[in-house]
């Protein structure tokens with residue numbers, strides 16, 4: 498089984514708690530973990546978990562990026578941690594995870610443009626690169642949802658328009674995936690449209706999905722309490738965000 502999870506926002510330990518829940522409580526072995534973005538690729542948090550605490554994921558973990566990663570240091574952090582502690586699935590590529598060919602479409606434009614890092618935004622050239630790929634894809638994985646499938650807006654933010662990233666329907670029509678999985682919106686969502694089943698995942702602390710070898714998705718609601726980080730880590734994290742955004746934001 499592939500355990501699918503989203504939006505850990507630097508609380509990496511939640512991944513292991515959900516693996517343990519699947520295996521010990523449900524009795525379902527987990528082969529690997531697929532993370533749908535907002536992993537929390539930030540230097541201090543990675544160092545604290547993997548180096549200072551000696552933390553390790555209990556199963557191999559593959560992730561696409563969301564909008565809450567440090568894109569200023571993205572390459573440097575991957576050079577330090579990727580392939581050793583987890584595996585990044587680059588945007589606009591098809592990667593094999595388990596028995597599936599997955600089109601990977603990380604990134605998202607956060608609703609407040611001032612808070613959106615340029616590296617997070619899915620651009621035309623990413624969509625064009627996907628459409629030019631020689632491979633087919635069985636499943637599309639993205640951080641944001643595709644447009645037009647009925648994902649409700651967050652109450653109070655309706656004026657930002659319908660959720661979803663531009664030109665996502667072109668990916669749907671081109672690849673015609675059996676399954677499309679996404680996170681970002683922090684709520685469960687499922688629907689089916691034109692032969693594609695869509696599943697949106699909540700924050701990792703609310704639950705996860707289990708994906709078998711035949712496109713079957715089981716949703717598992719399981720609340721995991723947040724582990725509070727040290728004050729100094731939270732302070733350093735905030736300082737890094739302010740510094741990376743510059744004085745105008």
Ligand SMILES: [Fe+2]
Nearest residue numbers: 535563564681
């Ligand atoms: Fe997000």
